Amino acid sequence: MTRSTVSAGGAGSSVASGVMNSYNKPYLETNQLLDLLESRGISLSDRAEGASDLRRLGYYRLSAYWYPFRQRLPGHTEGKDIPGDNVIGGYALKDFVDLCDFDAVLRNIILAAIEPFETSTRALVADQVGRRGAFTYIDKAYWGTAADIAAKGNSGLTQYEFFCQKQSDQLLGSKETFATHFRKRYAGPLPIWAAVELWDFGMLSRFYEIMAPDDRHAIATRYGLTAASTFQGWLVSLNDLRNFCAHHSRLNRRHFPNLPRIPGNIPAFRDIRRVQDRDPHRLYSLLCVLAYVLLQLNRPNHWQAVVVQHFTIPPASSCFHLKDYGIPQNWLHSPLWSTGK
Template sequence: MVAYTKPHLTHEQQLGQLVGRGLGCSDEPAAIELLKTVGYYRLSAYIYPFRELIPDNLNVGRSAPYRTDRIRDGITFDHIESLWRFDRKLRLVCLDAIETVEIGLRSRLAYVLGLRDRLGHVRRESLDADACARPIDPSGALRYRNAFEQWLAKYETLEHGARSEDYVVHHKQKYDGPLPIWIAVEFFDFGALSRLFALLTRQDQNSIARDVGVHSGVLLAAWLRDMNYIRNLCAHHARLWNRQPTYKPRKFNPAQVGPSLGHAGQLEPRHKIYVHLAVLAYLVRALDPRQNWPLTLRTLVKKFPDIPSVSPVKDMGFPLEWSDLPLWTMRST
């Protein structure tokens, strides 16, 4: 371990360091204001792709190429700011779509599960036995022995946090016993939605999935896990545009979805953001056909900033001629 000895730098010194490393800057006051607003370390993530690579022979054995501090010629502070602003808009647009998916799937989950058991979310016998029994922590360090116990703990935390909500107070004043699923879903976050969906019986999963144009509940469960990760990135203002998500989206047979999403089933690369965005667009259309969200995203991505050596195709995994695909051109009904 090496001791951390880097000194604190003023905003002027931060800019001077970036310029000294090769970043062009035509408006120093504006650049300093952005450093104050966004922060040096955060902007560094947008500068990183433009740092020069060390020679190939020094990268042997590394999982990813190592970069020097030197920034490639021709890259300016304006480029970095435009990339940061694009990424910010991308996160906000994605959050809008994720809201549609979250609310729509909450409603469908409550309807399907509640049809069999209004308390199915807290009754293990109404869920999938194998999924509920899945071990969480073989070491025993956690207090949850299985996925169902972990879910109950999550649910109880959410219910406690919602105890002062008017609809919860009204129900508890009038009725005895646990909240039915159609009330409980109102305080679910996306993680809770994803976790409970994973515990549903295969029959219930498939029923919900078919209602949104997916012929596999297992596939939809994987998408919800992935989408929860994307949602957290967006909600916590993390870099998204060239992110390599923790979860690669599951490959699928085009026959499992509608024709507009079929192209993404086996598409490579899968370690970039495009497939996640395509799935999001598909689900938004299925859940609310009146929305034109895919066209909104298409418009945003087509305005990707003009910066040397980066692009949606190269860095986000968009296929060539992507903007002509039906997924991104169909208008709402």
């Protein structure tokens, strides 16, 4: 198949001029959408299969996969001008469906790694802070100066007030057996070893950020890190990744805003630092962090093997490229992945 630089929509577009238009595109039936795709350069090898794919995945979800291949005219500014409607390169709808399905399996693979990491980190936080007392986690003195920092958003609450309110709401609203039992038998908040079981990943990450420095360091050390700030960044990055996966978002060519810091003193990460310098915001560095933390938890290498298999037996799609996930050509030489071959 021929390849061209993808693009159109240049300086005269409404986005470029700053003029906002009202949305006025009509609803189209499935067959009309198939006609539209063909008119825009996307071929259909089997119209019935194409209709089934649109009903299964949705036109709009799939459109994110062909967006990079839409025509871009000379003078186009990426992120500012809107590309043209036509897709160039001779692609079929099946190419983009295969990419979408590949991502769906990949999301489940990633979630399978995040679960033991999140569970382990909850347990470590509960153990570390619980040593100080069952309710130290909601003692304002433990929070120090972080207690009075304004919470994100427009709640008008401090971080401490917002956390305590959310913790109370979680206890009152939870239908977990242990929470129901606690409400019937005790007054007041949950001890931390029970409270962490109601926290989502984001709440866990925010609490780690305010923990006492020696507590933060103790947990970071468990994952082989010398800097608690590095582990804090990993929590933020992996929480973002977890949310993208849980909400069935595209991973192919995705820009991940919160880049995990890759420590230079860990031999397994040496090659990843060079990759991150070239294409920092793709998925690969996050996959490497997950592979590393699973090794620190003494988990079997099964997960790494599944990742390796998924990417070394790629979809038949002609628009699939490892670089769209930030994966370098020699990635299997890394000690993080050579164990998974």
